[in-house]
Structures are given as structure tokens and as C-alpha cells.
Amino acid sequence: MAEITINAKKYQVNSGITILEACNRLGISIPTLCHDDRLEPYAACRLCVVEVKGKKNLQTSCSTKIRDGMVVETHNKRVINARKEVLDLLFSNHPEDCLTCEKAGGCKLQDYCYEYGVEEGTYVGEKKDYHIDDSNPFYTYDPNKCILCGKCVRVCDELQCTNAIGLGNRGFDSKVVTPFDLGLATSNCVSCGNCVAVCPVGALTPKKKEKYRTWEIRKVKTTCSYCGVGCQIELLVKGDKVVGVEPARGTPNDGLLCVKGRFGYSFINHSDRLKAPLIKRNGEFEEATWEEAYDLIIDKISEIKEEYGSESFAGLTSARCTNEENYLFQKMFRALIGTNNVDHCARL
């Protein structure tokens, strides 16, 4: 344990953690654009700077470890001015289309500019003017909105380990690029969208089938319905439709997803969905009510059971249904129909 003083109050915190981690635990909010606790500290956005007594320059809280006796100021004038300057510089080189930007409401640059009262980018001069990369079917990359926090590149490298993107050029001309800046479609990108998930601004945004604003949606945490990893996801719901998916933190995927889990949701509200029971009459399906359907099934069960016995029944339960459903299915076959002829495609 270490004793530190933050904003004139004394705290006991675990030694070995960073000032940012300590502040997060203590409920002191510190802005940051480039930090992600799953990634190595990067210290590039400089928004999380704090004043540490005895240090000449401001220190980034994301990359400065707590020491016993440390005295930290997180919101004094000097710190706030530095943050304002960073936001002003970023905003001065950023499009001013917040009204129509897909990220509005969920944009950290917007949030922090609001919090720190940076109403406009006051520096006039050169601005980014890049081509928008629209070549991936699931997401769009607009380099003009990129603030070069490097999260996308680092997630692709450190966590996803695909290394489809990197930083190209340098200085003011730095840009997130695929090899030779040929665009996402030509790269080894696997469309996992893990870069999109960490982008704090509107540079990487999912392509939407349904338009929605962040404040219009509800998030429902659930488990992905594809492979057996069981990734935790959040369904984005607008009205009665699932309009998107975001990865959830925690085990087992900790904020990562693959292309299917992240972007393969549009089957849910697809027009091909079965919406009523269908009974085949003379080789053609006809819509029926549930009661008609149930009656027909029950009739057939008793009819066939009577004539051929329980062993003439077979049921395929499902590796895609819930535990509860599988349980009921086998219970129905075993206890009510009277056969163990229950299996599913575990072997396929």
C-alpha cells in the first residue's frame, strides 16, 4: 500500500498501479482518449496529464505509477489548460460535422470538448483532407476524423494479433493505414471490427442498415449465438429491432469479437424469418394457427404411437438452442413419448 495525496485529500492505494488506475478506483474522473486497460500504456493523447509535485512537466496518469507520498493535482488550472489546449488542437484538425456524425452522443472528443468548454478549434491552418475508405463491407474508415490515439492499431496488434493496420507517415501527416495505404479490402483484415469497437471518435464506424442515434438504443447483454466460445455481446436495440452488436468486457472475450459475432446479426430481423406455423397440404405450405399446429402434432403423436410404438419416434434437439430447451426436448421424448431416440448434431 502507498499513501498518496490527490487534490489535497489523502488516500491509501495499492502500490504498483498507475495514477489513472488509482483515480478510477477512487471515482476521480480523468479524461483519456488513448488508454485501454487491456493494452500497453501508450501515453499519446496527453489528456490524462496531472501535476505531480516535484516533477517539472505534467505527467500522464496512464503511465505514471503511484509512489508512496506522491502529491497529485488532477484538476488544477495548469492541468486544465493543458487539456484544453490538447482538445483545441485536436478539434482544430477535425471536421465540424457533429450534427450528422454517426458517433455523435458516443464520441469522446465531443464529450470532453463539452466538459472542458472547448467550443471550437481555434487554430486555423492545414486540415486533414483524406479519402474515406469504404471498401470493407461492415465498417467505414474516415481518416479525417481520426485523432491518432492508436487504439485501433494496438488492438489489431496486441489483442487481435492480425496486424492489418499500422501507422503510416509521420508527424502531422501520420495516418492509420493498411500496407502501402491500399485500403482495407486489399489488406489481411478479417473484419472483426475490434478496431471499430475501440475508436473513441467517428473515424471507424460500423455501416448501418438502420439509422439510429446512440441515445435511441437500448443495450442488452447476451451471449453470441455462433461458435462455442460463448463471447459476451451487447445487442443494440432500437424499437423492436436489433440494429447492431457491440462486444462486452469480461470473460471469455473481454471486448473482442469476430466478424460473425460483431456483424452477423441482420438475420434476426430478416424478412425470411418464419412468422407463423406452416402446415403442408397437398405439397404446399399453408399458414396455420398455433392451435391447429399443436392439434395436428398431438394427433399424429398419439396415432403413430398407438400404431408403431415409441421406438418409431426420433427427435433432433439442437446445439443452437438453450440448455433449458434441450432439457425440455429430451424430457418430452423420454418421459412423454417414451423413447431415448434423441440426438443432435454434436458430431457435425
Add this chain to the structure above:
Amino acid sequence: MTNSIEEIINTDAIFVIGSNTTENHPIIGTYMKRALKRGAKLIVADPRRIELADYADVFLQIKPGSNIALLNGMMNVIIEDELYDKNYVQSNTENFEQLKDLIKDYTLDVVAKICGVDKEDIIKAARIYAEADKAGIYYAMGITQHTTGTHSVMSISNLSLLCGNVGKESAGVNPLRGQNNVQGACDMGGLPADFPGYQKVFKPEIQKKFETIWEEKLPNKAGLTVPEMMNEAEKGNIKFMYIMGENPMVSDPDLNHVKKALTDIDFLVVQDIFLTETAELADIVLPAASFAEKDGTFTNTERRVQRIRKAIEPVGEAKADWQILDELMRKLGHDKEYSGPGDIMDEIRTVTPQYGGITYDRIEEEGIQWPCPDMSHPGTKYLHKGTVARGKGLFMAVDHRDSAEVVDSEYPFVFTTGRILYHYHTRSMTGRVEGLNELAPESYVEINEVTANKFDISNGEKVRLTSRRGSIVTTAKVTDIIDEDVLFMPFHYAEGAANYLTNTKLDETAKIPELKVAAVRIEKLGS
């Protein structure tokens, strides 16, 4: 999996065999690659040079159907060079002498020939695996979908026991389950011989237990497996079939045979979210709710029971599967009414020892890994800690056997199937996602460039593939990741479906079909 997904990151050596992990379990693939960054070593054995092969310290491009030979060969090196964990073998296993006896015939020369790999690479792989402190084996259908599938799994278990990698963190024997709840479907008794929790239907005390709790008389004879059902149906012995959320008309081997079987059934009920290829054959189709429209739990490949939650109302008249079943069951005389899936889980945990401590309250924030016998149990991160389930690990010495169908002059190519990143199983869901279809629009066959040249087949050209069971037209994808005498196809597509060609021959124990090896011929179609 005996061990947990997150443990992969701290593994010292990863042995991937018969699993294209980065495509089929992409998140597990990222854990593996992250482990490599931390210094772990990687062994990959696969008939195709999959993505992970590029990261491997040793890549063994084995012939399809030679898994057991390779594993025995590696064990031969490990035993010869005395690299095995003698203490562990001594105190925790049985039958080592039999294993040793059988393994001694699997010399490097023999194994290298069967597998078609370099002797040096076998030695290297054996050393990496044996010398690592914590080594995990990760496998999937490349191991199991053979007539020797059960034996292959035993071989993996032998290797793992030999080096003391069972009951250890970041090690273990780790089958990667392909579907979201294949683990749960098995756990819940979706198997012909098992009540929930793998309690055998033919054991009298078990039968009695369930009869008491369910208050119904229960059959005690093991039922039919899927392939057996299809065979019986074709013979006219199955009159009524109820298929919930499955699509055998794409997923099962020898589709001509499946189609005949399903058509022969008197009354076929199919319950699904789409009118699948299978549903087309049904007498009645029930509209089910998707996973976004209902509550429940899935159990993932690391035995973690996790919640799914209702986000929207079911579309149209669709109902959740549990609700349909509940309503039908009551009509069949079941006098219990469930208030919801949580209620069903409460019943599950009373009959299923492994789920004894699992309730919706406890898994609200994070899932629990079974076994979790009671409410105070935290769940089990990795199995066989201290001692294996049966007391001592049993070596089951097994020999290599040729696949059921081998190539000949008429069908000169080994045909093998698998999955790709952009689609899931029979595409009933992913086939309805535009972007995924854009990236992977149609069925194809991977063919080595030398073979392609020989047949004058160019990339993107239509070709005909024929086996003893059927014939399909698909598109050639010329590549160098596959051997000259091997052809690979993803099985997802109904159009040009790989499973018209596959063999229905089963593994005797697990009744799994040999989807990974069939003999085929290829023809250029011409324009």
C-alpha cells in the same frame, strides 16, 4: 475443454491439431497468438497450411486420417528420449507398459511415411511439447470426424497424460466445440444414451432417479444416434421425427441418403427460425424465436454456463422453443407449468449434478464453469486438479488405422471438409447477412496449383467433384496451402454442398461420421 480459454495466454506450448482455430474459434485464436507473443511455442498439425501454421515453431502438414500415427510417433520420441513426466506417470496413471509396448512400433520412419512429414519435424514437435512446463492440446473436428475419431481422442489423452499435462493450469486436453451450445445440448441429455449430466439411461439407479423426479415411466434402452436414425428412417422404421433447430439437409454426410430418409418419414416436424433445406421437407413447420428474442443459457466450450437475454419480442407469431415445447408437453399430459427459463434451470440443477449450484442469480454478471455441484461452489476452472475423475489416468494404447475410404484409380483424391471464418454451419443465419456473403459468396474447392495445372483448371473455374455417393459442381480455388493429392471444401453451402460427397461411415464408439476423409475425382467442366 479441460481448461479455460483465458488460461491459454499463459501456456508454454500450444499443440493445435485438427483445428483451424483462427477461423473457427477466432477469439481462441487471438488468445493463442497472444500467448506466442509472450514466448509460448506452437506446434500445428493439419492437412492444410492454415493461418496458425505461419506462426508455428513446427508445422506438420499431415495426410488426412493420420492423426493417431503422428501422436504415436511423438510419444515414441518422448518415451525413447525419456522426456515424459515420470513422476506423473508413476503416481497418476495406469497401463503405461501397454502404451510403451504399442508405441515402440511407431518409429520415425514408419510415422513419417504414414503422415507424409519430415522425421526431424516430428522430433521437434515431440520435444517442444514434452519440454514445456505447461502444454495444452487444442483440437476440433479434424480429430473427431474420422472412423478412428474416438481413438484419436484417446491418443491425445495419452500424450497429455504422458507429459503430465492433465489437471494443470494452462495445459490440458481441449476440444474446441463448434456450435454455440453443443456443450449444453450434450450436458442436457441431447444424446441417445444420456440423461442430463451424462447419467446413463441404461443404469437402473439412474433410471429410477429420473422416474422419481419426473414422475413418469422411462425407457432404459439407449436410443439411436443421428446417422442411425437416418438409416432406420430410410428403412421405414422411423415414422415420426421432430427436428428442432437443426439442418441435416446440409450438415449431414451423404445428402442424397438424408433426403431419402427424411422424405420417407410419415410425419416430420421442423421447428426453426427460417424455412431451411430441412424444413422444406417437413409436414409441419413451427416458427421459433431467435436467440435475441428469448431468455435462457448457453454452455460454452470451456463449460461456462452463460445467460442469453431477450432483447426484442419474437417476430410475427414466432415463439421461443422452450415455450413451444412447454405448451406441447402440457398437451401431452405434462402437468408441470414453467414460469420461464429460470424456472426450468431450477429443475435442471436438481437432476444434473454438474449444474447443482447454477442459478440465474449467480450467473447474472458472469457465467460459471461446471462442475459446480452446489450453491457455495465457485465453479471449476480446469478439470482433474489433483487427480483425474476416475482416480488414475488410463493410457489407452491405440493403433493407426486407414480411413474407411481410401483413394484408388477411380477416385484418386482425398477429399476433406471444414469451416471458414465468414460462415456458420449451414448458413441459415450467416447466409442472410449481406456483408458475409460479399466476402464468401459461394461454395468452392481448394486445389493445389500443381494438380490444377495437371487438369488445366484455373482459379475461379467451375469443376465437377464426384464420389461414390454423389456429384456436385463447385468453383475451383487454386492454392498452395494444400497437398497435391488433397481437396478441401467448406461444407456450409447448400448449393454445391460438400456433403453430397462425404462418407457416412461411422466411428464405432461415438457414431461420428468420417466427414474428413472421402475419395473423390475432379473434372474440368469446360465453358
Add this chain to the structure above:
Amino acid sequence: MMITIEMLNEIKKKTLKTMTLRLEKKNNGISSINKENVSDKKHVLICGGPGCHSSGADELKKRFEQKIDKEELTDVNVSIAGCFGLCESGPNIEIYPGGTFYSQVKIDDVDEIVEKHLCRDEVVERLLNEGAIKEENIKPVFEVDFYKKQEKIALRNCGIIDYNSIDEYIALDGYQALAKALTEMTQEEVIDIMKKSNLRGRGGAGFPTGRKWETAFKYEADKKYVICNADEGDPGAFMDRSILEGDPHSVLEAMAICGYAIGSDQGYIYVRAEYPVAVQRLKTAIKKAKEKGLLGENIFGTEFNFNIEIRLGAGAFVCGEGTALMESIEGKRGMPRPKINRTAHKGLWGKPTIINNVETLANVPPIITKGAKWLKSIGTEDSPGTKVFALGGKIKNTGLVEVPMGTTLREIIFDIGGGIPNGKKFKAVQTGGPSGGCIPEEFLDTPVDFASLGKIGSIMGSGGMIVLDDTDCMVDIARFFLDFTVDESCGKCVPCREGTKRMLEILERITKGKGTPEDLDRLESLSEAITDSSLCGLGQTASNPVKSTMKYFRHEYEAHVKEIRCPAGSCQELLQFFITDKCVGCTKCANNCPASCISGNLKERHVIDTEQCIKCGTCMEVCPVGAVIKK
């Protein structure tokens, strides 16, 4: 092979004989060795420093040898050595005995030198260096003002030994320090000497070398690394290059000593690819050291192994920053890391690592052989030893000088550097490269060391000194350095990437006459923010040229924004060209004006249309009577 100290001494003894004549230079004219033992009668020493090398030192040597052959002079030796320092007057050669100093020697001058000086002992006066003639007397090189006040430690062998000869390095006590460390000292003792000597890093920040080594020594690890930072990037600085090219073994020996002290067996020299000559000479030196057993396994028969590899930088200035340098060696994009761990704890590939710059390392062997007290007897208490400076800009003796710490700026610029040429007035000296500041005349008597330069708003840096005269606009100088920084910013952190660019844009506006008084406030606040919140030293010091010029020359900034005037007459866009009544109406200006904005009849005074004028200055150049003025 394995080398012993006896073998080392044998080489030394043998080789010294061939070097006697030249050593007169090292000993300031006192030749301690009996000349009777010397085989050669004369020695021609040619400067092979960067400047002289590119103006043909190798060809000069060849020509000398041919001519000497032709004249059948059997007792004359010719050799090329590292930089003599006085680059302004190159190609330089010296002839011993006597230390006659010839400058700007061209290939066609060689015959005359051989015929006169070598054959007949006649000095070729027309080729003598300007400084070698004082009050009509010819002075030997070591009495030339440029050299008199210098004291050489880092450059001790430069300009004397043949850089390709490991034997000549050994002859001048080379590898004796390594032998002493390995066979007579413990690791702690080596570190102790370094700590006591208080040798401070010559790369810029001045961190005590011994303390750094001690930290790396204390961390236990299966692998440790020694890195020589030879990514010299400050515009105009070339002391590291000169050492690498002129005395490569001094760096290798020091790295091995450091390796022994901290427990490392692997060194890397990170050198920029733009130094191909240095790279080549380093490669040769490493090869020869390995052949002799001075690098490799079991050096001097001890358990100690040490190998050195070269890593080439691709020319990014920021890769001179330690953490960016390590990223680059690891094969990543050269960007600084956050300073969450010290490099001596977790550096290259996460292992304890020492990064020392070339000049620092070159100081190490003499400290080991002569002791900490010896170093502390030179320089100041706070900064013992010497420092090499690269003099450039508006100064007579452009070149490389090494002086004791504490020497004043005035001594360096006027006594050694020869002052400002062309009768112009001194205005300021810019020290420390793009991270440094401009120091005005009032501080010329400041003794130069780490602390004193910091106090007056500049830094020691790697030792660049650019002298400015009264025709240099200070706003434009700031703009020049910012332009460099903007170009070299890696782009990782916001203040440096975005902030320096905006600062440059403001300075550009000001030098174009489009600045406002508010811009000055903006520059000040932005400078502060960039200094206070940038990630690495490059960004933290990027504002220094602006801050120091605004502090000492604010009136120049104000003139630009308030009066739209450049007091130094340097900012082209603020000037206006006029034709005075001196005009004779020759029409030359009108005929040559690219903008066709000069009108007037033949033999009548011409007029410039200032609206149309593009201020290219052509009219001024072509006017035969000096009638065109700018103001």
C-alpha cells in the same frame, strides 16, 4: 584467438615506432621519443574527417604516394587520420616533424609540396593555413589559435591515428582500459570509478553515466544490453560522426567496459544510415577487434564475452530518443515509449539496457586508465571533463572543437572560432540544435556547462553551436528550427504532432507579414502547453527556439506584427524594393525582372510596381550601379 595483456603491450611498442613523428601533435610539440629510433624522416598526415573526406582526402593520399615514389623518397610516410577539426579550411594536411599546417590543398598542389617541403625542406607558404602565420612567423599546427585552447579527450585520437588500424589505436593505450577492467577490477569498481568521475551524458540531458550503469547492474536479468546511440541528428552537429569515423575503437572498447560493468554480453550500435563512411569504418573495426580477441568470447582470458552488432537507423531524428531508438532496434516504428520504466530496468526487449551516446563512450577508456580524479581535474565541479562543439553559421572557423567544460561562449566563438566574418556583428548563438535556444550577446561570458546553459533558456544538447549575425532575423530562425521539428515529429502525441505544426504556421504567418499581436500571445501559451505536456524530449524542447527568441528578441517579433517590418532585413516578403535616383536607366533590371513589374525609359530612372513585385531580388543583383535598395 585469445589476446593477453603482454600481446597488447607488444603491439603497442612495435606500432609506436611508426607513429613518433605524428605524436608531436599530441604532445604539443614536445617529442619525447628519441628521433634516432625512428625509421621515417617525414610524415604526411592527411585529414580524413567528413569534410576533408568528401573533398578528396583519399585522392590526395594516392597522389602523395605516387609523387613520393616518383621522387624515390623512401623515408616518407603518408597516412590519413580522423577529423582535424578545422573543417572550414579543408582539405587539411600536416607535415611532421614540425607540424606544418597546410589548408585547402588541392590535388594539383601535391607535387609542389613534395618537391619543396619533402625534398628540400622548403615550406610552401601559399598553402599555409591562415592561422599558422602570425606576425609573419610560421607556427606549427599546435600553436594555431584554433587548437591552442582546446583539450582533447573524446577526440584524443582523432586526427592522429589511422582509423582503419587497430594497432595504432592500441599504440595510444587502446584497449588498456578494457584489459584493466577485466583483469584487475570488479564490476562494482568499474561502476564506482564512473560514478566518482561524474561523467555526464554528452547526448543532451547530462545524466550521470555511472549512476545509469549502476541501475542496470543492480537489476538481475538473463540478458542485458549496451547500446551506443550514434543516431546523431541535430542539424550541424557531427562530433559523433567524427569519433566513429576517426576513432571507432574507442567506442567499441567503452561498450565492452560497460558490458562488463553491468553484466551484458551484447552491444548494439544504432547508427544512422546517412553515415555510410562511419558504418563502414565501424564494421572494419568490429571485425578487427574480433580477430584480435578484443570482442567475442573470453576476452583477455576471462569469463567475459561481448559482441557488438550494428543497427542502421532510417534517418528519423526522433530515433535519437532512447526509447524510440529501442523500438526501432526491435523492428517497430520509431516512436518514443511512455516512461513507465527506466531503460536501465526495462529497455530493449524488456531487458536492462544502457544507452550511451558516442561522445560519452569515447570518454570512458581514459577515465578507467587515468582515474576519476583526473577527469574531475578538468572542467567544472558540476560538469567534469570536456565537451565537443560543432561550430557553424556566421563564424570564421567552422568546425569541431573540444574544450574543457566551463570555457565561456566568448572564448569558444571568438578565441577559437575566430569571430564573425565579413565585418558583421555578433547577434546570438543558437546552442543545442532544434531543442536548444538562442543566446544573446549579454550572455557571451557564460561558462558553458549543463546547468548554466539551462539557466539562460538553452541547452547543451549534443553540442551544436550556430552563430548568428545582425542580418539574421530571429523570428525566421525560430521558424527554421520549428520547420525541422514539425518535419521530424513522429506524430505520436498530440501536443507535438498538432501543436508544433500550428506554431510553425503562426511563425510562417509572422514572417510573411500576416501575423497579429494576438499571435504572439498564442505562441507563448502554445509553447508552454507543448513543453508541459509532450511525451518525449523532442516535443518538450521543441518550443525552446521560440521561447528563447521571444524572450531576448521580442522587439523583432513585435516589429513583424505591428509594423510589418523585419528589422534584420531578412524576411523577403516584408521587404520592399525601390530604385533610387542613382539609377542610370540601363534597363537591365526591367529586362531581367521575372514579374515584369519594372518600368522606365532608357536612360531614365526606373520604377518598381511594389504591388506586382515578387521580391525575388533579381533587380538588385543585376543593377550595375547599386541603385536598387530594399527596406
